[in-house]
Amino acid sequence: MSRLTRWLAPTTTARAHCDLPCGVYDPEQARIEAESCHKINEKYAANEDATFRTRAIAIKEGRADLVKHHLDVLWHDYFKPEHLAAVPNLHELFWNANKQVSKVKASTDTADSKQLLDMIDEIDAAWKATGGNEKTRVAGRPS
Amino acid sequence: MEPLRARLRGPWRVAVVQASMEPTIGPDDWLLVDPTTDRWPRRGTVVAFREPDSGTLSIKRVGATPGDRVPFRDGYLELADDEAWLVSDATTEMTEAAGLGAPIDSRSYGPVPVSLLVGRVWFRYAPLRRLGPIRRRPPAPRG
Numbered sequence: 001m002s003r004l005t006r007w008l009a010p011t012t013t014a015r016a017h018c019d020l021p022c023g024v025y026d027p028e029q030a031r032i033e034a035e036s037c038h039k040i041n042e043k044y045a046a047n048e049d050a051t052f053r054t055r056a057i058a059i060k061e062g063r064a065d066l067v068k069h070h071l072d073v074l075w076h077d078y079f080k081p082e083h084l085a086a087v088p089n090l091h092e093l094f095w096n097a098n099k100q101v102s103k104v105k106a107s108t109d110t111a112d113s114k115q116l117l118d119m120i121d122e123i124d125a126a127w128k129a130t131g132g133n134e135k136t137r138v139a140g141r142p143s
Numbered sequence: 144m145e146p147l148r149a150r151l152r153g154p155w156r157v158a159v160v161q162a163s164m165e166p167t168i169g170p171d172d173w174l175l176v177d178p179t180t181d182r183w184p185r186r187g188t189v190v191a192f193r194e195p196d197s198g199t200l201s202i203k204r205v206g207a208t209p210g211d212r213v214p215f216r217d218g219y220l221e222l223a224d225d226e227a228w229l230v231s232d233a234t235t236e237m238t239e240a241a242g243l244g245a246p247i248d249s250r251s252y253g254p255v256p257v258s259l260l261v262g263r264v265w266f267r268y269a270p271l272r273r274l275g276p277i278r279r280r281p282p283a284p285r286g
Contacts, residue, residue, distance in 0.1 A: 008173070008268070008269070009158065009173070010154075010156035010157050010158040010173055010174075012153070012154045012156065012157045012158070012200065013157060013158050013159070013160050013200070014154075014157035014158070014159055014160075014174070014191050014200045014201055014202045015159075015160055015161050015194075015199055015200065015201045015202070016159055016160070016161045016162055016163040016164040016165075016168060016170070016201070016202055016203075016231070016233075016246075017161055017163055017194065017199070017201050017246070017247040017248070018161045018162055018163045018233075018238045018241075018243035018244050018245065018246050018247060019238075019243065019244025019245045019246075019247055020243060020244055021244040077244070
């Protein structure tokens with residue numbers, strides 16, 4: 001850089017701000033939180049202590065919120081319009097899974113939390129069908 | 144807005160990072176800023192401002208001025224007497240082409256208090272092949 005260019009160069013930067021996604025997406029994040037909900041439901045059924053049950057419900061609601069967050073990030077940031085060719089029911093999958101998370105928040109039934117796991121597995125299949133495993137994980141998903 | 148004496152400190156020149164003002168302004172453009180302007184915020188001008196949450200110096204176009212109604216989420220938002228609505232020129236497709244995520248502007252962080260505006264962007268002085276004024280024009284028609 002010449003002396004003139006250095007003299008003219010601004011010393012302040014201004015951002016034309018964009019999101020900076022890390023580019024790592026995996027339905028496994030949502031599944032682990034959903035598994036927590038399922039395990040908590042099992043523990044809830046096996047323990048009648050009122051304090052334990054209150055804590056279990058509070059923790060489950062927090063985990064369920066994380067499931068929604070991870071599903072939304074996948075839906076909005078990873079999946080693109082061109083993926084609809086490979087997964088025509090993509091929006092329905094996410095719509096139903098997010099509705100199921102709401103149900104799991106309000107329910108202590110293991111059947112509800114198990115159904116959520118199955119729905120996330122369907123999303124996992126969609127992620128794999130669109131090359132998510134190869135494209136978004138560092139050296140693929142660890143087995 | 145700060146008193147004129149405080150505004151005279153600048154910034155008068157900024158270098159741009161990121162791409163949410165494409166195609167009007169690109170990354171690495173050097174811009175002249177007028178921090179003394181008092182006829183603003185005017186709809187369609189490009190402004191330098193501090194982002195509400197982070198305080199980061201940023202640039203955006205004024206999409207709506209105090210008292211205006213703007214589409215927001217599923218309805219409308221009426222700006223207060225001391226709020227502006229600042230938007231990006233770039234679409235998400237443009238910023239993704241530059242390897243970045245979606246533009247971040249008032250559609251993400253809501254209205255910006257006029258007190259956070261620090262200057263009007265009026266001229267690009269580098270790169271030389273793109274030398275010229277940054278004109279006031281209607282913002283891109285997106286919700």
